[in-house]
Amino acid sequence: MSTTIVWFRLDLRLTDNPALQAAVQRGGPVIPVYIWAPEEEGDWPPGAASRWWLHHSLKALDASLRGHGSRLIIRRGPSLETLQALMKETGADAVYWNRRYEPALIARDKVVKAALPAESFNSALLFEPWELKPYKVFTPFWKACLAKKVGGALAPRPQKIAAPRPLPRSLEIAELDLLPKLDWAKGFDWEPGEAGAKKLLRRFNASRYTADRDRPDLLGTSRLSPHLHFGEISPRQIWEACSRACQARPQSNADAYLRQLGWREFAHHLLYHFPHTAEEPLRPEFGKFPWRADAKALKAWQRGRTGYPLVDAGMRELWTTGWMHNRVRMVVASFLVKDLLISWQEGARWFWDTLVDADLANNTLGWQWTAGCGADAAPYFRIFNPASQAEKFDPQGEYVRQWVKEPVAPIVNHAAARDRALLAHAKIKVG
DNA sequence: TTTTGAGTTGTTCGA
DNA sequence: GTCGAACAACTCAAA
Numbered sequence: 342m343s344t345t346i347v348w349f350r351l352d353l354r355l356t357d358n359p360a361l362q363a364a365v366q367r368g369g370p371v372i373p374v375y376i377w378a379p380e381e382e383g384d385w386p387p388g389a390a391s392r393w394w395l396h397h398s399l400k401a402l403d404a405s406l407r408g409h410g411s412r413l414i415i416r417r418g419p420s421l422e423t424l425q426a427l428m429k430e431t432g433a434d435a436v437y438w439n440r441r442y443e444p445a446l447i448a449r450d451k452v453v454k455a456a457l458p459a460e461s462f463n464s465a466l467l468f469e470p471w472e473l474k475p476y477k478v479f480t481p482f483w484k485a486c487l488a489k490k491v492g493g494a495l496a497p498r499p500q501k502i503a504a505p506r507p508l509p510r511s512l513e514i515a516e517l518d519l520l521p522k523l524d525w526a527k528g529f530d531w532e533p534g535e536a537g538a539k540k541l542l543r544r545f546n547a548s549r550y551t552a553d554r555d556r557p558d559l560l561g562t563s564r565l566s567p568h569l570h571f572g573e574i575s576p577r578q579i580w581e582a583c584s585r586a587c588q589a590r591p592q593s594n595a596d597a598y599l600r601q602l603g604w605r606e607f608a609h610h611l612l613y614h615f616p617h618t619a620e621e622p623l624r625p626e627f628g629k630f631p632w633r634a635d636a637k638a639l640k641a642w643q644r645g646r647t648g649y650p651l652v653d654a655g656m657r658e659l660w661t662t663g664w665m666h667n668r669v670r671m672v673v674a675s676f677l678v679k680d681l682l683i684s685w686q687e688g689a690r691w692f693w694d695t696l697v698d699a700d701l702a703n704n705t706l707g708w709q710w711t712a713g714c715g716a717d718a719a720p721y722f723r724i725f726n727p728a729s730q731a732e733k734f735d736p737q738g739e740y741v742r743q744w745v746k747e748p749v750a751p752i753v754n755h756a757a758a759r760d761r762a763l764l765a766h767a768k769i770k771v772g
Numbered sequence: 773t774t775t776t777g778a779g780t781t782g783t784t785c786g787a
Numbered sequence: 788g789t790c791g792a793a794c795a796a797c798t799c800a801a802a
Contacts (some may be wrong), residue, residue, distance in 0.1 A: 476800080477799060477800090478779060478799055479779085480778080480800095481778095481779095481799080481800055496780080555781075566782095579785075604780080611774065665780090708780095717779070717782080717799090719780085720779090720782090720795080721794090722783080722793090722794045722795085723781085723782045723783080723794095724783070725781095725783085726782080729782085730782090759783085759784095759786075763794085770795085770796085
């Protein structure tokens with residue numbers, strides 16, 4: 342009977358996992374393996390907050406697998422050699438995995454696929470990027486997606502996952518050294534893993550979404566982003582749940598929420614079609630934008646000491662919890678690139694290290710959108726005013742009070758900074 | 773090929 | 788206090 346390796350990556354779940362399902366269906370033993378190989382991720386190996394999440398997510402996945410009569414085998418890279426060794430040890434004759442779409446990993450996986458009997462599947466996106474033309478505007482992109490319809494049934498959770506005899510040796514998860522030396526993660530209030538994701542999905546009430554989604558002082562969003570990034574839940578599972586809600590109650594607002602899933606999809610398609618955009622602006626004229634190097638201001642922003650309460654609250658929420666409300670992300674990002682004129686790449690780097698949901702495609706789209714240099718970007722004159730944003734979206738000041746207890750003197754004057762930003766943008770105009 | 777309409781998330785100013 | 792216009796021109800997508 343043929344033995345199959347299932348190579349887990351960003352698909353740390355058992356339900357609706359096409360690679361796992363295909364391996365189980367072959368009927369023979371299945372070897373679930375996770376290979377830690379951060380050096381293969383180019384300039385974007387998982388940041389500190391991501392590693393914290395990964396540690397706990399691997400624990401959760403291992404526990405679920407044990408519940409199915411199996412367990413998670415942990416190895417360290419390089420990936421190809423590790424898989425080859427594992428095939429030799431176990432007599433496995435195929436490797437199955439679910440695809441990733443970051444440029445460095447597409448290149449890596451191509452090499453692995455050429456060297457091994459392998460098959461890859463889609464577990465992370467509603468549509469493969471190559472099924473649609475490269476759109477640069479969200480609305481027509483999303484219209485095209487909706488016209489295509491999300492196809493196929495979800496892959497069921499396997500009953501039993503046959504383990505090989507003997508079990509291949511495995512590292513302990515702790516040996517990967519993913520957890521921080523200093524426990525700065527004690528403020529993290531998350532339950533990494535498939536069960537945690539299901540809980541959030543069940544708790545999420547889409548009918549309040551349109552009204553509450555912009556309010557950082559309320560629990561108006563699903564908070565599923567880190568679970569989605571690690572593949573503990575699939576967009577198709579969310580799609581299913583929302584579609585059911587839509588059918589039951591047409592006024593459910595679920596379509597507004599699904600639209601956000603559309604932005605995630607859009608981000609992944611963009612990074613696939615324009616792989617240089619994680620590093621470089623999509624709009625080339627921004628290559629000569631006069632960004633400032635200002636280490637002191639950057640540090641003040643990172644530490645939440647800009648003197649603008651909503652900005653500081655957001656940056657402290659990020660530092661403490663590994664997450665920030667999306668409305669506040671826009672405000673702090675606008676502050677960095679417009680008020681401080683510090684490059685979006687600096688912001689993207691900080692988010693990459695501190696967010697538990699750090700995702701190359703989403704991070705790139707978000708920062709380029711705010712900076713005005715990306716696809717369907719904010720127009721240059723859209724400069725968030727941190728004070729009016731706070732009034733609008735944190736009307737009682739509860740969110741700010743939760744994170745900022747002491748007064749801080751503003752490091753710039755917003756009105757003056759706004760004029761400076763408009764001037765800088767005028768400089769890169771054609772002509 | 774040309775034309776046309778539209779494009780996530782805002783702010784300020786002046787009537 | 789409220790409201791509409793200006794903030795630019797360009798690029799994209801589709802007809």
